[in-house]
Amino acid sequence: MISPETIKKLHELNCEDVARRLGLEVNMHQAHCFMHQDKRPSLAFKNNLWKCFACDKGGDAISLVEEKCNLSFVEACTWLCEQYHIYMPSTNLKNTKKRPKLRHRRTLVIDREGSRPDFDGDVASAIINLADLEAKGKEFLFTERKLSAQVVEKMKIKSVEDSTKMKEILMNTFDEERLIKCKVLKRDNNKIQLTINIPSLLIPYFDRTGKLVALQSRYLGTNENIPRFKMLCNSRKQLYNMVLLAKLQEGNKLYIMEGITDCLAMLSAGYPAVAIQSATTIPETELDKLSGFDLVMVHDNDKAGVSAFYHLHRSLLRYGCRLKCATIPALFKDYSAYYLYLKK
Template sequence: MLSCESVAEQLGIEVRKHKALCFMHEDHHPSLSFFGNNRERWNCFVCNKGGSAIDFVTERMESNFVEACQWLCKKFGIPIENYYHAKNSIKEVCIKKKLKSEKTEKPFSKNVAQWILDNNSLTEKGKEFLFGKRFLNNEVIKQLNIVSIDDSKLLVKKMVKVFDSNTLQDSGFITATNGKLYFCLFTPCLIFPYYDERTDLIGMQSRYLGTQKDAPRFQFISAQKTRLFNLPVLNTMKSGEDLYISEGVTDCLALLSTGKKAVAIPGARILPQFDLIKLKTYKLHMYPDRDKAGREACVNLRRFFINHYAMFKEEQLPEEVKDYSEYYITTHGIQEG
């Protein structure tokens, strides 16, 4: 079988020690690995894409299966049946980056983000979701500086008095349409701030609380979905302590509310290796969601940490619950009742 490393190099991708920067997302540390006896397979442990040499070409060149096969045959001198009919249709497909981050994503604006946190608190809708429905610990929510926003129009009116239009649009929070400024996040929503270990604000994620069916449940500002949530907890820990990794912020909040120390990957298919490597000295645990994505996330995390000689244990949820949040609500609700 063809070496995916050789294919990658033919496509202009630099490979070092069987790894490369993933071209399908913003990648600052090599997350794309090549494996197998002939490096005939590849996989990215952040976006969870992978497969054969053909899959690699279709993803990198944004081509279909036939075009990918034809390109491989031409580049590696592989004869194919009826080649003389096919050769005229073989073309050099323009290589495109899957993620046009340089054009669509802007640097995270800490000043605007901090202003939003400083000028908002938990609304009644936010409190109802966190405490009325989820039974989460009030001190945990306060320590994480979680706020909520109900009225985006009022918020924009306040923001334009503090920041100029260009600053707001460059921040990623505001967009302009027909000369009017609009908040980019669907409201009402919760705002989850992301901090690094130094407690510097590095990103934000929203959780929609409304009833609009086509509204995304979660939204990120800039490319901050490539980071772990609640990294400052590492400052309170010693090597060998138990640390839980959850799939998503709400599961993390439930774990923290039980007194466990926890961080969160933003989603089942988002594994930020840059931050995950910082966890290898702890005893790691995970309650995977009871779905395909949750199981895959757990498998990929276990593989990542085994490769870095770290302890990782899969914990089991009761069969009747789908995730740790539901388990927490069930058990805590009974205690409260």
């Protein structure tokens, strides 16, 4: 198995130099794509990444060698190590076409406050069923972000803009202590208050079977001291839109977006997408579910976005998954901004 340190060194190689070593004629950071007939150069290079804007393929130095030479991951890494004199322990290449049996790293978690409460699906379902998509939610989703109404309805996104109304309905349905335990209500100076910041979107998470597994709020107000996102009802961090995976076939392209709004924009544009909340906090069990798909990440145009791509790329390698990179024009900070430009 190739060490993470070696993979990191290979990932950081300059793709333009690698392309020249592979025999490509590179001029002004561009070349003719070797994967299709290319009258004009559509293959672009930037630092340690490459991208073809005609066939929509891209990635790092490792994936470039894999695609150009039809090599396996291990074979491509071996070739690069030989080219750049990077030390790598000898590897038996006889069976590199087979996916290795991987051992998943186990993490010991010390819980000093006792076991974490379970997600309260009944309360979360009630919140979604009782809520509507109200004025401020519609303004944000449709007027500001220009998202598809069909996508928003399909994802069952609602909003809450009246804390008193929501609190009264919940307290008439569930025991007060239960609502406090799942952190939907809180006691503050002997008063019972709703913990959902007003106004907020309500974003449900479903697993592949359509079962509700998490609930998140997205604050729509202007108070900068209030966190924008909050997990509700003891929800754990999940991949968003996992129900989509049941509709895809093995080998289908699947876009991984940074954040819910980018994911909704990609879905509104007609592309299959899931979302991560953070590349560094995705549960190991969630990553394994992405195995078998043609994974492409559209990261934000900043250092944090590039770092998120690299971290997720390394994490997915442990599950036999290779993550490609799709870049957006540098003028736009994220896919949502690019989507708004395309909608003009």
